[in-house]
Amino acid sequence: MASDHTRSAILTAAERLYADRGFSDVTLRDIVAEAGVNLAAVNYHFGSKDELIAELFVTRSIATNRERLRELKAAEEQGGGRAPIEVILRALVGPTLRGCLGPENQRSTAARFMIRASIESVPPIRRIKNREIDHLRKFAGAMRRALPERSDVDIYWGLNFALAMAHHTIRESERLAKLSEGKCDLDDVEDVVARVVSVATMALTAGKAEPKAPPRVAAR
Amino acid sequence: MASDHTRSAILTAAERLYADRGFSDVTLRDIVAEAGVNLAAVNYHFGSKDELIAELFVTRSIATNRERLRELKAAEEQGGGRAPIEVILRALVGPTLRGCLGPENQRSTAARFMIRASIESVPPIRRIKNREIDHLRKFAGAMRRALPERSDVDIYWGLNFALAMAHHTIRESERLAKLSEGKCDLDDVEDVVARVVSVATMALTAGKAEPKAPPRVAAR
DNA sequence: GATAGTTTCATACAACTGTTTGAATTGCAA
DNA sequence: TTGCAATTCAAACAGTTGTATGAAACTATC
Numbered sequence: 478m479a480s481d482h483t484r485s486a487i488l489t490a491a492e493r494l495y496a497d498r499g500f501s502d503v504t505l506r507d508i509v510a511e512a513g514v515n516l517a518a519v520n521y522h523f524g525s526k527d528e529l530i531a532e533l534f535v536t537r538s539i540a541t542n543r544e545r546l547r548e549l550k551a552a553e554e555q556g557g558g559r560a561p562i563e564v565i566l567r568a569l570v571g572p573t574l575r576g577c578l579g580p581e582n583q584r585s586t587a588a589r590f591m592i593r594a595s596i597e598s599v600p601p602i603r604r605i606k607n608r609e610i611d612h613l614r615k616f617a618g619a620m621r622r623a624l625p626e627r628s629d630v631d632i633y634w635g636l637n638f639a640l641a642m643a644h645h646t647i648r649e650s651e652r653l654a655k656l657s658e659g660k661c662d663l664d665d666v667e668d669v670v671a672r673v674v675s676v677a678t679m680a681l682t683a684g685k686a687e688p689k690a691p692p693r694v695a696a697r
Numbered sequence: 698m699a700s701d702h703t704r705s706a707i708l709t710a711a712e713r714l715y716a717d718r719g720f721s722d723v724t725l726r727d728i729v730a731e732a733g734v735n736l737a738a739v740n741y742h743f744g745s746k747d748e749l750i751a752e753l754f755v756t757r758s759i760a761t762n763r764e765r766l767r768e769l770k771a772a773e774e775q776g777g778g779r780a781p782i783e784v785i786l787r788a789l790v791g792p793t794l795r796g797c798l799g800p801e802n803q804r805s806t807a808a809r810f811m812i813r814a815s816i817e818s819v820p821p822i823r824r825i826k827n828r829e830i831d832h833l834r835k836f837a838g839a840m841r842r843a844l845p846e847r848s849d850v851d852i853y854w855g856l857n858f859a860l861a862m863a864h865h866t867i868r869e870s871e872r873l874a875k876l877s878e879g880k881c882d883l884d885d886v887e888d889v890v891a892r893v894v895s896v897a898t899m900a901l902t903a904g905k906a907e908p909k910a911p912p913r914v915a916a917r
Numbered sequence: 918g919a920t921a922g923t924t925t926c927a928t929a930c931a932a933c934t935g936t937t938t939g940a941a942t943t944g945c946a947a
Numbered sequence: 948t949t950g951c952a953a954t955t956c957a958a959a960c961a962g963t964t965g966t967a968t969g970a971a972a973c974t975a976t977c
Contacts, residue, residue: 526966642857645865
């Protein structure tokens with residue numbers, strides 16, 4: 478095994494370059510130059526370029542998923558197996574938003590990498606995202622326990638909308654800042670989380686079973 | 698000028714191939730083979746591959762935008778310059794959703810192309826999307842008129858969330874169908890529109906004028 | 918210090934990419 | 948028909964890409 482020096486140098490360099498310049502115009506040669514290693518090292522250590530990208534993405538997303546589940550579990554244990562829907566939603570979107578938003582100048586390489594992954598969606602990353610369903614099912618289960626009177630369909634739509642707001646806000650944060658002329662403060666992450674959770678909660682609790690029911694005020 | 702035969706044959710073939718196989722693995726040679734024209738024809742008629750993609754996307758998105766504005770204008774005229782927020786939101790997300798969702802087997806090439814564009818987000822398309830801000834501003838203006846007591850910040854967030862739900866649902870429709878084991882019917886487009894509009898309306902009308910009580914300062 | 922296994926290296930490979938070129942062809946007006 | 952521009956064509960170009968190779972350098976074990 479020796480030391481992972483070369484291997485981790487590649488990972489570090491690749492993540493930084495992808496974060497800065499996107500997937501489409503970073504080549505293996507750019508990466509090995511940045512890492513100060515030989516071109517063949519990538520295929521030796523990772524098998525292929527796609528597997529390198531996959532490893533980068535998997536590492537980051539299992540970190541996020543672990544944090545999500547940690548928050549979910551803590552909330553459910555505290556509530557005796559049933560957590561309030563707001564807290565569940567916060568556990569779902571909080572880690573992702575916190576990991577990708579915040580003041581630009583202090584955004585980590587990992588954060589910028591995940592934003593890129595969210596925007597460009599290259600094949601190896603798409604393949605991994607498709608295997609994320611089991612993870613989401615755990616949240617669907619928790620949401621069902623929190624809102625037992627709600628139909629499965631409504632639960633899934635609520636989950637979908639919560640993820641939609643979080644991911645879209647990350648993807649299009651620049652555009653939203655420009656559109657609002659800076660009025661929407663995307664650096665105030667906790668405010669963004671609160672807004673997403675608030676709307677998603679309303680989506681899941683308003684009216685009876687019909688989504689077209691009159692708006693009902695929810696906790697904010 | 699002659700006839701646009703070659704030019705439009707390229708456009709048709711390109712849109713079909715991109716719709717079927719995505720941007721990343723369709724080459725110019727694939728396109729000209731499908732269109733039955735010479736390789737150089739693409740550069741002759743469009744200048745470059747990126748300009749071809751851009752033309753395809755622009756054509757489709759101005760069609761959608763025109764439909765959006767048509768619905769918006771109709772609604773505002775009927776209401777004497779002020780339309781209900783639900784109708785504005787419906788004009789915003791309706792055309793996009795109707796253009797991309799619906800029974801898979803009867804989805805048009807244009808629809809499938811726009812789904813691809815939404816998922817893959819290739820450079821020339823991103824550039825065009827960035828110029829869409831003026832278009833969105835018109836909706837922000839209409840929303841402001843519909844909800845004059847609401848702050849600009851809330852308006853922009855509501856707009857952002859409405860687009861988020863629509864676009865994310867399109868992008869991830871397959872995953873949502875799988876996650877919900879088919880319980881969420883993504884072919885019932887009008888139901889999807891109603892759900893998105895409903896949630897976005899709640900986001901914009903719930904609570905007081907101040908959904909974000911300002912106890913929070915810049916401190917972090 | 919020889920050996921076996923791992924890792925690094927320079928280099929070549931093979932294929933594919935979008936684009937350009939310049940000649941051939943076509944269509945149309947005078 | 949002639950002339951001229953617009954269009955089409957086959958071919959080549961120029962570059963890049965990820966990957967494979969086989970020898971060299973290293974490392975640890977005996």
